[in-house]
Every structure is written in structure tokens, then in C-alpha cells.
Amino acid sequence: MAQFFENQSEEERVILVAVNEKNDTSADASLEELAELVKTAGAVSVGTLTQNLEYAHGSTYLGKGKLEELKTMLVALDATGIVCDTELTPAQMKNLSQILDTKIMDRTMIILDIFAARANTREGKIQVELAQLKYNATMLVGLRDSLSRLGGGIGTRGPGEKKLEMDRRLIREEISKLKRELEAVKKHRETQRKLRSNNSSPVVCIVGYTNAGKSTLLNHLTNADVLSEDKLFATLDPTTRMMKLPNGQSIMLTDTVGFISRLPHHLIQAFRSTLEEAKYSDIILHVVDASNPDMDRQMYAVYETLRQLDIKDKPVITVFNKVDCFEEMPVLKDLRADATTFVSAKTGQGVLHLLETIEIKIAESQVYVEMVLPYKATGMLTDIRTYGQLLEEDYREEGIFIRANVRKQDVARLEELQ
Ligand SMILES: Nc1nc2c(ncn2[C@@H]2O[C@H](COP(=O)(O)OP(=O)(O)OP(=O)(O)O)[C@@H](O)[C@H]2O)c(=O)[nH]1
Ligand SMILES: [Mg+2]
Known part of the structure; x- marks a missing residue:
């Protein structure tokens, strides 16, 4: 299954093939990304072939003339296969392999391959x-x-x-x-999650496009040693570390798998529990590689993926990373974020300001309450433990006295219970 990794001695030489559909403004960036993916998977791109079409060909992806051109290229470049910048339909896959008589791969296969190796x-x-x-x-x-x-x-x-x-x-x-x-x-993971939330520290989850610098940031902040590499999808499995903010408050910081545009839907399904890590957080840190010319499309893909995973209503701090790459700071904005900061996870520049922003957002997302709850409201206590901090619980005659920091949206529910 891991086509590239299993026989690394035999070099795979592939031609990247893309159809630039009308109205698609991101075709070049997408092809560049495919080249990165192919490299990460361990193969060599020996050429590219693109065709401008209204729509990709239903049965053969490319038009007839281009297929002839591709045949010639395969021989001339001594290529061992092609990688199409799309998820091919089964019919396209079948037809291409018959016409071209070479190994046919698509973007999805490459991403699956990288995930398999990682x-x-x-x-x-x-x-x-x-x-x-x-x-x-x-x-x-x-x-x-x-x-x-x-x-x-x-x-x-x-x-x-x-x-x-x-x-x-x-x-x-x-x-x-x-x-x-x-x-x-999954059950095991849920138990771990519960353990974590009993600990009652706010959870901050790092999300972002692959290669944005998420693991580097976690490593810088917590001295974790998560593999960080100039490769796509260096991290697959979530890692959580405790850390203290400058005001002394402890938080849990989680680094997880990166997103990519057009993440194959089978992967989203299978990886749901990993990708959903951010659902169980109080605050999302959206790390952006500000040095990447394709930054806007990448940010869009991240928000799109969060939407698909039904992760919303969380405060988002956008962290424009890699600012050490600029001699002069460009104007960087993210209108969708609740706050923006500028850092270099590599040099530590701007990190203090980021931590202070996290402190502010945590404080904003919680409300301090002191009240007496009826005994039937023990379920609410579980929620408070999960999403806030239960600072005191005292079982009195008139009910359960609590002192707690709770999420804003829980205040109304608490008042109804009283
Ligand atoms: N110049 C510069 N490079 C950085 C910075 N932060 C990360 N990098 C580099 O960017 C590359 C990717 O970093 P990672 O931390 O692995 O990125 P990631 O977001 O965890 O990536 P995946 O796990 O693959 O999704 C590495 O080569 C890092 O050294 C930074 O602030 N400045
Ligand atoms: Mg990583």
C-alpha cells in the first residue's frame, strides 16, 4: 500500500499532471504543493504537464491530444508513473492506466501514502x-x-x-x-481526555496548515520534543503538554495533525477523532506560515476544515509564524480571528505577547460564579469540570455550594438551575 516507502531503493520518477479548470485561480499553488507532497512521499518529480480546460475530462481526466503528449513525455523522461492533482474517479484511473500503460496515482493516494509512513x-x-x-x-x-x-x-x-x-x-x-x-x-482516548479535563486546566489546541510550524511552537513553549521537519505531515498523532502562562496559570497545549486543502474525505472520516482534537479545547491557536506566498489559501483551507469538523464558537488566536523571514513586516490580517499575534517559533520573537493574549482570551471565555445548585444538578458539575474550573464544592443542606470559573455560555444554564 505504501507505494513509495516499500521499495525505496527503486527510485520512482513521476510526472505531475494537472487540469487547470476555468475559474480556478489556485492551480499553480496547488501543483507546487503536489510537488512537495510527492517529494515528502519519497519520489522524484521529473516533469509536469498541465492542460487548461473548462472541466477535467470525465473519463480520462485529460483530453486526447494531451494524453498523446503525456505518452511521449513518459518515454522521453523515463518516468515510472504519473500523479494527477485531483482525486481521480475509478473510471479515470482505469482508463488512464489502459491508455498510458504506466502507474497511475492521484493526490489522494500520495497523501494516504504519507500518512501511512508517518x-x-x-x-x-x-x-x-x-x-x-x-x-x-x-x-x-x-x-x-x-x-x-x-x-x-x-x-x-x-x-x-x-x-x-x-x-x-x-x-x-x-x-x-x-x-x-x-x-x-477511541474509548481509550476519551478516557484520557476526561482525565485531562478533570485536571481542569484550560486546553489550548494548536491547529494550522501542514508545515506552518505548529510542532516547533509547541516545542518552543514546552520543551516537548515533537518531530518538526520541513516536510508535510511531520506530525500525525496528537501530543499534549502542560505549561505555565506568565500569570502562573497552567494550560494544556495540544499539537496535532496539520490540515491541507482538499484533504481526502476518506481521511477526514478515518481521522475524525484526531482531527477533532480542537473540539475539546477552550481556545484555538491557528498557526499560519506567514512566509508562504500561498498563505491566504492555506488559511481558508484551515477554516474550511474546522467548519467540516463542526468546530465553531471557539475563540481563535491567529498566530502569524516565521516572522523572522521578513526584513520588513508586511501587513498581516485575519478578520476571522478573535486576536492576532506575530511570532517566530524558531527564535522566540513575539512569543511573550502570544502568551499574554492566551491569558486574556482564557479570562474572557470564563466567568467566575459563586452559587448554590440543587442536588439534582450534578450533571452540571461534570460540565463545569470538563469545560471550566470547579474551585470549590461544598455539599450543604440547601444544595451544593460552588465556586467556579465557567464558560460564558454556561452561565444562563446555571442561572436556570438556581
Ligand atoms: N524560519 C522559520 N522556520 C520555522 C519557524 N517555525 C517553524 N519553522 C520551520 O518550518 C518547518 C515546519 O515546522 P513544523 O513545526 O514541523 O510544522 P508543523 O506545522 O508541525 O507541520 P506538520 O506536523 O507537518 O503539519 C520546519 O522546517 C521548521 O524548522 C519559524 O518561526 N521561522
Ligand atoms: Mg507538526
Whole structure:
């Protein structure tokens, strides 16, 4: 499955292929990113071929003439395959492999490949395998369809078809097995999360586009030693560290998998629990690589992914990172954020201001309350422990006296209970 990593001795030489659809202004940036992905996966890009079209060709992705050109390029550049900057449909995959007689890959396969090589924990590995199987199952359905479109009968029956049937059944079984395993691991993670929230420190989650500098920031702030590399998706598994803010308050800081535009949907499904880490946080730090010319598109992709994961109503501090790369500071803005800061996770520049901003946002997101709750409201206490800080609980005759810092949105609920 990990096409590139398994036989690293044999160098894969690929041609990057993209259709620039009308109205797509980000085609160049996307192709550059594909080149990075391919490099991270361990292959070499030996050429690119792009075609401007209204829409990509439904059955062959590229038009006829371009396919001929690509055939010639494959020979001339001694390439071992192509990578298309899209998620190919099963039919496109099948047709291209017949026409070009070379290894056909797409953006999704490359991302899955990188994730496969990066996964370290059991949860990470299961999630990747699940995503790969689902992706493969989709492709097999397509292959079967294209076989049956040949009309069935002679030439289409036989071991090939049997194998497809068997593969699909095996894949289905394997998918169910992995899902069960994943459930077990998820339970474990939820328990850990509960333990963490009993600790009652606010949780701050670092999110951002891959390679923005999230792990470097966590390492700088907490002396964690999370792998940080100039490669895409260096981090897959979430890491949480305690740290103290200048005012003495402890927080939990979590670093997790990076986002990328057009994250394959099988990956989003499989990685949901990892990607959703930010859902359980009080504040989101959105780390942006301010030195990247493609910064705006990347920020958009991050907000889009958060939306898909249904993560909203959280205070967002946008952290424009890598400011050491500028001789003169450009104007950097994020209108969607609740606050913006400018740092270099590498040199430490601006980090103090970032920490002070976190302090302010934590204070803003909480309200101090002192009240007596009826005994039936113990569920509320659980919520306070999860999302705020229960500073005192005293079981008195008239009810439970509490002193707590609670989230703003919980105040109304508390008042109703009184
Ligand atoms: N110049 C400069 N480089 C930085 C800074 N912060 C991070 N980097 C570099 O950016 C690259 C990516 O950093 P990481 O911390 O691995 O990025 P990440 O966001 O965790 O990336 P993924 O885990 O792959 O999603 C590394 O080569 C870092 O050395 C910074 O403030 N300035
Ligand atoms: Mg990282």
C-alpha cells in the first residue's frame, strides 16, 4: 500500500499532471504543493504537464491530444508513473492506466501514502489503513463497473472478476474489523481526555496548515520534543503538554495533525477523532506560515476544515509564524480571528505577547460564579469540570455550594438551575 516507502531503493520518477479548470485561480499553488507532497512521499518529480480546460475530462481526466503528449513525455523522461492533482474517479484511473500503460496515482493516494509512513501509534495506523481500504474499495467498484461495461461474457469473466469479488468481500471484512479496533482505541482516548479535563486546566489546541510550524511552537513553549521537519505531515498523532502562562496559570497545549486543502474525505472520516482534537479545547491557536506566498489559501483551507469538523464558537488566536523571514513586516490580517499575534517559533520573537493574549482570551471565555445548585444538578458539575474550573464544592443542606470559573455560555444554564 505504501507505494513509495516499500521499495525505496527503486527510485520512482513521476510526472505531475494537472487540469487547470476555468475559474480556478489556485492551480499553480496547488501543483507546487503536489510537488512537495510527492517529494515528502519519497519520489522524484521529473516533469509536469498541465492542460487548461473548462472541466477535467470525465473519463480520462485529460483530453486526447494531451494524453498523446503525456505518452511521449513518459518515454522521453523515463518516468515510472504519473500523479494527477485531483482525486481521480475509478473510471479515470482505469482508463488512464489502459491508455498510458504506466502507474497511475492521484493526490489522494500520495497523501494516504504519507500518512501511512508517518503513523506511529496504533490509532494512527488503524486510521490510515481504514482510509486506504475505503479508498481501494471505491476504486475496485469502478474497475468492476468498467469491466461490466465491456458487455460481460467472454473476456470479462474469469480470475480477474473472481479476484475483484473476493477482494471486495475481504476488504469489507477488514474494514469492519478495523472499525471495531478503532472504537476500542477511541474509548481509550476519551478516557484520557476526561482525565485531562478533570485536571481542569484550560486546553489550548494548536491547529494550522501542514508545515506552518505548529510542532516547533509547541516545542518552543514546552520543551516537548515533537518531530518538526520541513516536510508535510511531520506530525500525525496528537501530543499534549502542560505549561505555565506568565500569570502562573497552567494550560494544556495540544499539537496535532496539520490540515491541507482538499484533504481526502476518506481521511477526514478515518481521522475524525484526531482531527477533532480542537473540539475539546477552550481556545484555538491557528498557526499560519506567514512566509508562504500561498498563505491566504492555506488559511481558508484551515477554516474550511474546522467548519467540516463542526468546530465553531471557539475563540481563535491567529498566530502569524516565521516572522523572522521578513526584513520588513508586511501587513498581516485575519478578520476571522478573535486576536492576532506575530511570532517566530524558531527564535522566540513575539512569543511573550502570544502568551499574554492566551491569558486574556482564557479570562474572557470564563466567568467566575459563586452559587448554590440543587442536588439534582450534578450533571452540571461534570460540565463545569470538563469545560471550566470547579474551585470549590461544598455539599450543604440547601444544595451544593460552588465556586467556579465557567464558560460564558454556561452561565444562563446555571442561572436556570438556581
Ligand atoms: N524560519 C522559520 N522556520 C520555522 C519557524 N517555525 C517553524 N519553522 C520551520 O518550518 C518547518 C515546519 O515546522 P513544523 O513545526 O514541523 O510544522 P508543523 O506545522 O508541525 O507541520 P506538520 O506536523 O507537518 O503539519 C520546519 O522546517 C521548521 O524548522 C519559524 O518561526 N521561522
Ligand atoms: Mg507538526
